[in-house]
Amino acid sequence: MxxxxxxxxxxxxxxxxxxxxxxxxxxxxxxxxxxxxxxxxxxxxxxxxxxxxxxxxxxxxxxxxxxxxxxxxxxxxxxxxxxxxxxxxxxxxxxxxxxxxxxxxxxxxxxxxxxxxxxxxxxxxxxxxxxxxxxxxxxxxxxxAAHDLAWLFYTSGTTGKPKGVMLTNANLHAMTYAYFVDVDEVLSEDAAVYAAPLSHGAGLYNFMHVLRGSRHVVPLSGGFDAAELCELAPRLGNVTMFAAPTMISRWLATARQTGYSGEGLRTIVYGGGPMYLADIEAAVAHFGPCFVQIYGQGECPMTITSLSRVNILDRAHPRWRERLASVGPAQSCVSVRVVASDGADQPPGEIGEIVVSGAPVMKGYWNNPDATAQSIRDGWLWTGDMGTLDEDGFLTLRDRSKDVIISGGTNIYPREVEEALLTHPSVSEVSVIGRPSAEWGEEVVAFIVASSGEAPSSEDLDAHCRSLIAGFKRPKAYVFETALPKNNYGKVLKTELRKRISGE
Incomplete structure (x- = not known):
């Protein structure tokens, strides 16, 4: 159709x-x-x-x-x-x-x-x-027809030329129906605000709101402006929007300055990058119970897992913090596994690559059968993301497979180090990468954006890490920046950070 x-x-x-x-x-x-x-x-x-x-x-x-x-x-x-x-x-x-x-x-x-x-x-x-x-x-x-192409989405191309992801009518139908089941209901009085690019996930979420006859709102700025949203949301009412985690963090900082506390918001769906535990806790405390998380890729658009607002608000479960740090269980129209390099399922809690199958998975890459065959094997999309599944089926992202740091033969997952550093009161943003080491193969480097006020010392941060994570995981160097390089979707460009430490 x-x-x-x-x-x-x-x-x-x-x-x-x-x-x-x-x-x-x-x-x-x-x-x-x-x-x-x-x-x-x-x-x-x-x-x-x-x-x-x-x-x-x-x-x-x-x-x-x-x-x-x-x-x-x-x-x-x-x-x-x-x-x-x-x-x-x-x-x-x-x-x-x-x-x-x-x-x-x-x-x-x-x-x-x-x-x-x-x-x-x-x-x-x-x-x-x-x-x-x-x-x-x-x-x-x-x-x-169901198998006909409708949307040709090009990947970011961080490891070469971008590839065209072929999304069919059937892929987008499945994504749309899963939203109603696994993410959120949509009301005719809702206002879908497009502060994130229409060329990406925000644009894919237009279908649900067209079906329900909701309002589609492009801000006067044409994009994300935190101060503008603080004023616009109460006037529109019933605002629903898709936002990258970095957008929410910036919006929260502005809201605290202006006194805005979430008036007019109904649903904020976040995804497209890691949402750190401390950040979502702070956002919920300030804006209220309006958050839902999704995890997907261009190759399986917006539709791998979801973490409902009920799960996000739950504080009664004995492992609620672990669940809040996860991306939730599989959405209804897909199967999700975590596997070793040979494709064997990993036991609960063991890190492996996330693979997914189901109706939303792409038809393949445009004019690129070799890349398609590498990514889709025996009906399963190999995402390139590393994660763990718990015994209840909740998936926790670790890192992209290419971002894992191997130091002294041991895998170190940057997100774990980033989560630890973000609990320091003087750290606003952080991104962790590996750099070549003659002794260890790779060693951990942390790029830090300090909060307002005096930046912490490397010694202070080192002591903080030692109190939270194993000593071999702590950064061997701290690089202080005024801002981290990001693409227009709010993702930190680790490729750019690697260039900086290599002197390119």
Missing amino acids: NLSEWLVRTARRVPAAPALLFGEKVVATYCEFAANAARIGGYLRTRHKIEPGDRVAIFMKNSTTYLELLYGIWFAGGVAVPINAKLHPREAAFIVEDSGSKVVFVAGADTFNSLVSPGCAIHDLETEPAFDAEVEAIAEPEPR
Whole structure:
């Protein structure tokens, strides 16, 4: 089934309901949202000869038009290729070329024109509207099968060129249905605020809110601004949003300064990176019972495990702190295992690689059968993440397999060291990596961002670590920074930190 059918059905059911908002201003009802998407679909089909299965890229920041473009692409039977808006134009051009996109929507094409082959049309929304009013709208969405592609998501490419993750209609249907079962109910009066990029997980969460006829809100800033959210949430009411853990930490710091305590919030789904125990405890204490955690990957979008608000609030369970530090049990439509390198199941508590199978798992990597065969083996997606399962099925992330530090033949998991350091009152942020050592193979290095006030000494931090973790795990060096390098999704770029200590 074509994803845009969900929009059509909602528009027929509640045509006058507010659909797209820019800040607090309604810019389209559901009837108008669906009509604009149908016109964009007609424009793509008529002017650009888009056929079912053709790729259409979007390289722009969040806007209400972004959502109309997505549904317009699907109306025509096309495959959406959302591109991280903060990529360099050359990186974006690689994705456009690799995907074979026939059209790319941009907002400002000056630096982009010379980088894309003539076979791809560049549609600049700064100089022309999203569709031609004279072009006839598509009457009904193009029929699409479950196995047909709908979303081509490119990985971050931290270990080489990014790979195109092929997500089908069936993948996205499963992800959407699992949200209602395992993550949260969605209400018609909800306001889905897109403070995180629409090209990533936040954009994938539009489907649930389209189905329920909720409001879709793009902040005036077009992204994440903590002070703006403190003012916007109480005015909108029933705010639900997806946020990376670093966004929540920054929002909490601003909320404490401004006196905002969570008014207007209903659900904050967090994921996309490690949420440290101390951070979620502080966030719940300040904002209240509005948090749900999910763990997923682009290859299994948003749908591996979830930690419910009930689990997050539970303080009666004897191992509640362990559960709060976990990412919860498997979502309903997947099976999750933790395995050794030979694929054998690890016993409870033993670290191994996380593998997952089920309806949301990608079809494969675009034009890359070798990478597909390496990642999907016997029906199981090997995630590259390391973790442990407890006897109740709760999964705890340790680290990416490539981030594990092997010192003196012993595995050291950076997250454990980071968790220890974050309990120091003078540490605001931390990231731990390994650096080459002639004696040990690798040794632990911690990059520290101090809280306001005087930075702690290395000796102080060393003593703090010794009181919490084994001596061999403690950092052999501390590097103090004013900020940690991050991508636009809030993930710390450990590859950049490794370059810094190697002198590159």
